Structure formats: C-alpha cells, structure tokens
Amino acid sequence: MTGFGKAQLENTAYSVSVEIKALNSKFFDANVKLPRLFMEKELELRNLLAEKLERGKLAVIVDFVRLEDTTAKMQINHALFKTYFQEFQKLSQEVGANPGELFKLVLQTPDVMVMQKDNADLTEEWTAIRQACLQAIGECDDFRNQEGQSLELKLSEYAKSIETLLNQVPQYENERVETIRTRLKQNMQELLSGEEIDKNRFEQELIYYLEKYDVSEEKTRLSNHIQYFRQMLESKESNGKKLGFISQEMGREINTLGAKANHSEMQKLVVQMKDELEKIKEQVLNVL
Numbered sequence: 298m299t300g301f302g303k304a305q306l307e308n309t310a311y312s313v314s315v316e317i318k319a320l321n322s323k324f325f326d327a328n329v330k331l332p333r334l335f336m337e338k339e340l341e342l343r344n345l346l347a348e349k350l351e352r353g354k355l356a357v358i359v360d361f362v363r364l365e366d367t368t369a370k371m372q373i374n375h376a377l378f379k380t381y382f383q384e385f386q387k388l389s390q391e392v393g394a395n396p397g398e399l400f401k402l403v404l405q406t407p408d409v410m411v412m413q414k415d416n417a418d419l420t421e422e423w424t425a426i427r428q429a430c431l432q433a434i435g436e437c438d439d440f441r442n443q444e445g446q447s448l449e450l451k452l453s454e455y456a457k458s459i460e461t462l463l464n465q466v467p468q469y470e471n472e473r474v475e476t477i478r479t480r481l482k483q484n485m486q487e488l489l490s491g492e493e494i495d496k497n498r499f500e501q502e503l504i505y506y507l508e509k510y511d512v513s514e515e516k517t518r519l520s521n522h523i524q525y526f527r528q529m530l531e532s533k534e535s536n537g538k539k540l541g542f543i544s545q546e547m548g549r550e551i552n553t554l555g556a557k558a559n560h561s562e563m564q565k566l567v568v569q570m571k572d573e574l575e576k577i578k579e580q581v582l583n584v585l
Contacts, residue, residue, distance in 0.1 A: 299444060299583070300353070302437030304429040307364075313425050314360045315433040317346075319441070321583050322354040323538075332361040338423055342430060349434045351535055352585050359426060378409050445584070449530055452540075452580055456530075458573045459547070460523050462566045463516060466554075470512075473560040477510065510557045519550040537584035544577050 300319040307313070325347050331339055346355060381403045389396040404410050526543045529536040551574060555567035 300350075300437040300440040302433040302435065302440065304432035304436065306425050306429045308425075309364060311364055311422060311425070312360075312362045313422075313429045315426070315429040316358045317430075317433045317437045318356040319350065319353040319437055320355075322352060323582075325350075325352050325355075327355040327357060329355075329357045329359075331359050334361065334419060335359070335423060335426065338426075342427075345427070345430065346434065349431075350437065352537070357430075359430070361422065361426065373404075373410050374408060377406075378403055381406050381409060441585070448580060448583060452530055452577060452584075453527065455573045455577045455580075456523050456526050459551075459570050460520070462570045462573070463519055463523075465566055466512070466516060466563060469560050469562050473510070473558075473563065476560065510559050512554050512557050515550045515554045515557070519547060519554070522547045522550065535585040537581065540581045540584055541578075544574060544581055547577075548574055 299321060300317070302317045303315065305312070305314040327343055327346050329339055329342055329346075331342065342357070342359075346357065382399060385399050385403060386396060388394070389399065522543055526540065526547070529539050529543065548571075551567060551570045555564060555571075558564050558567060
C-alpha cells in the first residue's frame, strides 16, 4: 500500500529531517539512507520500520545537519590527496592540460578534506532521529489508513457484485435441466432410429448428467468465500495475504461453475463474476 510521511526536528545545535515513501510490495524491502555518523544504527532503524509498517517497498531518507559545531575540525587525508594529485598530474600531461588548478581540484575531491568531530556520544542526536522517524512512520501509516478505507469500499463493492451475480444463477437452473433433458432425448432418439426409448434408462442417464452438471456445491462454497472475504475486510488485522488466498479460492469456484454451466445466460454471469474477481485480485495487492 502506498504511503508518505515526513517529519522534522530542530534545535539550536542540529536539525533532523526524515522522509518515508512506501510503495506496494508483497514483502518488506527498505532502502535506507542514513548520515555516515549513524550508519551503525541502520539495522535498528530497519527493525523499527518492519515492526511499524510491516510490508512495502520503502525509501527512507534521513538528513542530519549540525547548526553549532565547536568541536568540529578540518582533516585532510594526505595519502589520498597525494594519490589523486599524482594521477591528475599524469592525466594533465597526457592531454596537455594546464596543471595550475590541480591543487584546488584535488582538495575538492570527495573524502580528501573532511570535517571530523568527536563522536564519543551521539545518544542525544540518535534519540532525536528516532523520534523524527517515528513521527514520519505515523504520518505514513495515517496515509495508508486513509487509502485503506477507500480500498475497503471498493473491495466490498466488487464482492457484493459477485454475490449479486451468483444469486441470479438459480433462475436459469430449471431451464437448464429442461435443455439437458431435451438434448439428451433427441440424442437417444437419433441413436435408436425411431425405436421406443426405455424410460427407466432415460431417467438414469438424465440423473447422471444432472449430477455431472450440478453446481449446488460450487454456489455454496463461493457464497461462503464471499462471506469470509467480508469478515477479513472488516478485521483490524493485516489480512492482505489472506484476502489474496480467498480470492484464489473464489476463482476456483467461479471457474468450475463456468465449466458446468452448459447454459449461455449462466456463462454470461460467470464472465461477469470473473471480471469482478480480477478487480479484487488487482486491488488486494495493495492491502497489507
């Protein structure tokens, strides 16, 4: 389920901002970007995200900026500077470039000149980051809840449509029996070439075909699946996977109903049920 959350905390010493974007996914997959100072906390943050948001493809960006930093000092990586300088000098000679700006260029190269700080204790800063993360997660969860309410209405409508179509099936069943009876009788007359039909044998054959095409069990099971689907929708728990499984079972019953229908109008109802079920399957992927 998609979602978005953002939070920002600031005091006289530092500023923290957290942004979370969530996309649909069957599994939990988080891409977390943390400042280098807090890289060791990535696992802790991932566990927090998995606990609160459960599933989804997450993009999490944490920014941390010091507003006052009296303990920071400049440090140059001498070995890295020399390596870059020598390599750049070789390249300038090869291409005939002016080497006059090499010193400045090398100083601007990543990791050559860095700000160092005594990081003995970052407990307070990490606490602030964690607090901002919780706020962003809360916003993302609220976003999901709003989307979920709209999604619940859609899924309920689709399930109701299937139920309505299912309730129209019985009106064609008597006609279907007569159609099977007439067709079977015609076939037997053609085979017997005008001879008298054995009524007992005819009734036995008719019963066999009626049992073969009987859809009572499929109707009952499909109705039960629809009721269970509704129960899972109303549950406060995360039932996305269960709803997916139930929709698969609904599909099996609808397919069997279509295979046994042997009646054009019933087949039309089955096609419409399949159409509504595809809508359910598509939307269920968005449910946690």
